[in-house]
Structures are given as structure tokens and as C-alpha cells.
Amino acid sequence: MIQSISNSDDKEYKTHSNLYNKFRPSYPSRIIEKIISLISPEQRKWALDVGCGTGLLTRQLAPHFEHVLGIDSSEKQVKVAEQSSETDSLNITYMRADSDDLEDILNQLSIQKNDVSLVTVAEAFHWLDTEKFLNNFQNILSRKCHLALIGYPRPFVLTPSHLSDEYFQISNPELIERGLSEFDDQVSKLVDKFYNLVRNYAGFDWSILDSEYQCYETQFQKKFLRVTTEKMAQIVPVNLFEFYQNTQTSSAYNRYCIAEKKSKGENFTDELLVLISEVLKLKKLEHLGEISHTCEFSDTEIVNMKSVCFNLYYNIFVWYLSNCE
Template structure:
């Protein structure tokens, strides 16, 4: 690990991202706002795939791109968080409702609501209660969505409840997710994740990367997969497998899988705030707060950020005043690199 010449003041994090421990892992102070602002937007191609499947089973013509006309009755987004995916679904349905157990997540969702979505607090398995609350019949729900949340849930328990409550042939279940961002490097490019048809783009991308990006990627992976790994209070292996380990065929006769890989330019600040929007980072900070204040532990994402800034030369000739948060963030916005985002969805029904 690269040694850092200059240590970031712990007051930078404590003053801005102070937490309060709760049983809600998204109840840390400011976490829901970070989550809503710095989590990636689900790509339209993923939405198209889901909506085409639902329409095809309801005798509606498949969409050619994003169709803003609501032609399907209702979508129920379980464990909706701040409504990132709920809002993406809304243009396609006559009614779109979302539920979550986190009051703070739902508060942010309500603040983002433009009148086309409804939200309520529910346990993910209480689907009968959700139907009663929203005055819905099971047959009116064309789609049940669980977006980047199944690794928090008991799949068997939820699947059994869906099969029990919703009539066969009427409702699709879309289990979507995305992998943590990866910094593009030579190993990713060599794996040809874009497929043979994209080799030209692949070759053009290869020329843009320098050896230092491999080190950036190693530092970032060390933070996510080593330093913070034990604080991931969910089934991380299930998420990394793209939910392939879940027994979909045990409960549903029809099962389709689709994934989209996107490369987006992000700033160092974007990546830092993305990690800060995770519950496992917040849990690390909560558990180690006293050690950090005493200088016995370091904030891992700040170590990462300062490592990158040091390698980029921003500390030379005192380019950064470490006492100024706005100066630090301004420099982090100047460091840019491409990140790989892998989105995926399982669409199942009976």
C-alpha cells in the first residue's frame, strides 16, 4: 500500500458525515441523500428488456426504445430505497408504488416524487399488507421489482410469498442489480467484457489507459474487497454472482437473464461519494469512530482519495490546502477516469 505523506484531517469526515447508529442500515445521518445522489442511474436498455417482457405477456407490442405511454396496470417496487428504480418504472405504468423499511430512504423518495409514484413503509415480505394499503388486487400488479436489494433479503421467503399471493401468468418478477463500480484497467480490457462485436471500441479504449490506472484500480479494490469486506452486512457473494446463485427455477417456470456493461467517466469525488453512500462504509465509520478520532485507524476511502491525489501531484507546491474542504473537493473533481458498471436483471414468471 502506498504510504501517504500528508494525512487528511479527521474533522473533514466527522463534521460532514457524522452518523447515528440505528437498526436501519440506511438510517445513518445523510446516508439516504448520498445514496440518492451518487448511486448510478439504471440504463434504459435494462428498462426496455423488462418492459418488453411484461408487454409481450400482456399482448401489447414490444417497445422500440423508451416508450413514455403507460400501457401496463401497476408496478410494485419492493425495497425501493430512495425510489431510483421506482421513478424509472413510472412512465410505463398506470400506477407505480414503492415500499421500503427505511423511513429515511422513503423520505428522500417522497421528496423526489413528481406525482407519478406512491410510497409506503413495509417489510419486504408483507405483500398482502402492501396490496391492502394501495387498494390493489393481485391481478392488477403486472410487475414486481426488487432493484439491487435481493442480497439483503431471504429470496426463498419472498419467492414463496409471491407465488402464493399473485396468480400465475399475471405478474412478472424482475430482480435487478449492479456490481460495484470498477476502475477501468488493462485486466478488464483484456477480458473483453464488451464482447467480440465491440473489439474496435475495445481497442480504442485500450489506448487511453496508462499503467497508473492499474494501481488506482488495485487501491480501490483493496478498499472494497479487503478493508471494508467484513462490514458488508449482506450476502456479498450473491451480489457479485449477479444473483446467479439464487434458486429462481425452484419457484418460477420461466427465467431470463440480461446484462448491460457501461463505461462512464467519473471524477475521484464521484467515486469517493459512491463508496460513502454504502451501508458497509458507514458501518465501518460507526464501529471505528473512536479509533479514527484517536488516530489509531484511518478512513479507508480518504486514504484512497489522498493516495490518488498524491500520485497525481496535487500535493506538490502546496496545490491543496488540506484545511479547506472546498479546495479538497475541487481537486478531486479534476481527477477523472473511466469506470465500468455492470447492470443485470433476472425476469421470472409462471
């Protein structure tokens, strides 16, 4: 049974939660296995996924616990999470709630504090009042409860040059087998351009993610007995049409356009459409012809754009924090 307790609305994810769900990486199974291994089987009653978004991690945790609670401050994200989990997870509860209200949330759902053995925060810790969150975690939950903080900086396009990199060979040996496209270098430049353009409009200080949360290390060391960290790459295959859609619905890009007083058809979108045209011409597919600011594509153009695929790679890092020996 999926339960939800929702009571407010939000702007950020209102229009694009479904696309968000597609574009974000699910978390590598090795990370899930490691998190689970920290908790003895008899203690796996409740896991709490804070800032659960569309439920990517919540769903991955569900098979390992009696119950998983995903909370998020965005009504829209919670709705998409519920729809995505409907068919496959019977032990997930989603709730629209703020991380600051941890105690009220547990009381409202009659969850015993000692029954919560894991709290996860994936790509969301940097959105929280971190000091308040860590204090709540320590004051409210059992000392045996583990905290896993997961994050990743902006993704990059995997290009042939990465294949000789030992890091990729170790974390994703299957990539060596997977064919890369001759357009990867071109697409890579464009993806770099996009993230450089929007990095100051993300709504948080992007250097926190670039630092892989090293900036919080002193705070972690002060509060926890055990602080360990690890990192691995996760690959998300996407195509040019998805990338195009993702740029157009990105809240950071929209904020950039408003701040710079640019209509969406200018600058980056134009460049993106030129690149798409060039790639399609090189592929000897019907190209887009005149580039239009309204960007309405025919069905054939969409099919062609979808045929140009590339791999985005995410450098995922995890901080494991606990007071258990």
C-alpha cells in the first residue's frame, strides 16, 4: 500500500518532475549493498529517505526494509514518486514534509524512533539547514541509526578518451564493451557549455557539490564516531531529444534566461539546435532545416534526434556517518 499525506504545493518541480525522473541516475547497486550491509538484518525495520524527490533511491531501498518512508517538501515530486512506485513497491510511504519536522513526522505516522535504522539523503543534503538536520538526527533517532549522504556534481559526457582511465575501468567495466558515438566530443562541448551557463542559477552553491561535500567534513567529524566516504561512476544513456528537453525544462536554465533577460530561443538553445542539425546531417538523416525559435519538431525530426545517443556519467559520492563501532 502506498500512503501519502500531502498538503501544499511548490513551484520548482511543478512542470518537470516526470522528465527529472528520467534524467537522473538511479544509484549504483554497489552503493545500495554497502549501505544495507551496515545494518544487521533484524534491525532493518524502517529506512527514511529525506528529500526523496521522485523516489529513485526510496524504491531501491524498499526490498531491503520492512518499510521505507520517503519525505520531500515538493508536492509534485511526491506525486510522481507515488505514481512511479505504484506497481512495484508495497512497503513505501511517501509524505510531503520538510526535513526540519522529523519528530512530528515520526509521531504522525506512529513510527518508533528506535525502529529507524537508516536515514538517507540523496542529492538533497546541500538544500537543507545542515546543522539543524544533523542535530535533529542525533537528538531524535537512536545512536545505532546510520546516515548515508549521497551526491554528485554535474554530469559529463563519456567520450572515447575515458576508456583508458583506470577509474572507469574499475567502476564500470561494462562500458569497455559499450560502443561510443563519433559525436561524443561535439555533444560533450555542448553539455559543458550548458552546465557552465547555469551553474550560478542552480539555487545553491554548486561548489559544495564540486567539493563532494568535503566542506562539511569538519561538521561530520565533530558529530560522528565513524565517518567514511567512497565514490563511483554511474552511467545514464540519453539521446539528443532528451537532452534538448532537459535543457528547456531545467529550472536553473529558466532562472538564467530570466536573470539575463533572454528569451529561450536565443543563445544556448540556438547553438543546441545547430548542433543537432549538424549531427543529423552527418548521420545522413533528415536535418532540421530552418532553425526556429518556437522549436516545434515534426515526428520524423524527433525520431532522428532520438537516434543520436550518448552516455552521461555521474561521479557519485557517499558519506557514511554513524556512531556505531
